[in-house]
Amino acid sequence: MIALDPWAWAALGLAAVTIGVSKTALPGGSILAIALFAAVLPARTSTAAMLLLLMVGDVFALIAYRRHAHWPTLLRLAPAVVAGLVVGFAFLAIAGDGIVRRAIGVILLVMIAVTLWRRRAQHRSQTDATARGGIVLSGVYGTLGGFTTMVANAGGPVMSMYFLATRTPVQVFLGTSAWFFAIINVVKVPFLAGLGLFPGQVLLMDAVLAPLVVIGAVIGLVVAKRLDQRLFDRIVIGLTIAGAVYLLF
Template sequence: MLPDLTFLLAAIPAVALVGLSKGGLGGAFSLLGVPILALVVPPMAAAAIFLPILLVSDLVALYAWRGHGDWRTFLALLPGALAGIVFGWATSALVPADAMRLVLGTITVLFAGRYFVRRLRGEREGSRPARAQNTIAATAWGGLAGYGSFIAHAGGPPFEIYALPLKLDPRTYTGTSVRFFACLNAIKVIPYVALGQLDVSNLTLSLTLLPVVLVSTMAGAWVVRRMRAETFYPLIYGMTLIAGMKLLWDGLSVI
């Protein structure tokens, strides 16, 4: 299936937003990608078209953020995330994706909203100490990230809820996020193939959009590299709040 003008008008901005997110500008952009593309193709096809694009953008982001990342955070989150993907695959026909969006959206809005309430009360950035690593919390939030990533393409908020309070350096935080989701997306190829979603037609459409994601991912990385922590963290918390509101809206829209 060759792309027509209507498809490209929706797909190019959708893929550009995902690329900016992969470059480090926050998960809210990524959450907008599939819904925008779903305006012109069926939702499952939109998700399938995006997976190869995500894999390529992961490679670009891994190169852009090479040398940056916190392996303790990555390894703490990974076991739970793997279990979450397996659980999502096993229960994909039983648990509605919108129910997951509703739960994740509520938790994320409360988490990010608390940050901005503190700022409005006059609490300065950096006034609270960084939270220590916690194996139990990492397993729980990693599990939600893996599960949400598989069934609802919504793994970013759980990752952010665990990782943001660690107050990593912006480059370290972004590099850790890039590595974590590159690993999850690579693993998700197996169940997507098993479900028959990666056919020739969808792969062809993905291929036509690769230049857009290459440019936008590098652009996102360029911007984040030039941000100071006092700018980066309010931005990411803001994007997290928007992501939570988007998930909450999607979950409520079917009630």
């Protein structure tokens, strides 16, 4: 087992619960978990350790929203996402832990900016219908989503932007996202395993944290319709900014 201080275990426990809640109730909320994992663990190790917990959360997301996926959208994104995954894998293979750590910090800040911009866009005029299914649109977002999810498990906000741009209905958004990340996370496993990022210590730590992901997912399913989304988002964004700055400096 990785030797960690009590405060570090508390942070990872909070991150695990957040992963579960984000998968069933608050898409994008896992950005807080990314910051907590990267603050406690070595950057590359944090990416691998969090991936396995995300896969636990994916099971509950699929149970809740599996019937609402739009498969043509997934197929359209696939080539660009694969390209992004390969680029992200190459970056992890050649970059030192310090560089990856700072990269995660930058990615977090960019993802927060993207999320805030997306919310402002929701109050503007609707996106031009011609954006739906555009090859350029799917190529840009797919590549960036593949890269960010490989390097930092931070593809959620990017793909949310894509679904917004294509004016995807809410239920289809949730179902397509659930399948997208369930498939992508499985694909990422052999890449990270090839870099030796799943030692026994990481697997044991994830085994301890996995029940907290389940608890978070159940909480998300129960209170999804009762959560004060605006307040929660403000807390998540504030804590994530603090975590990103910590990673950078």
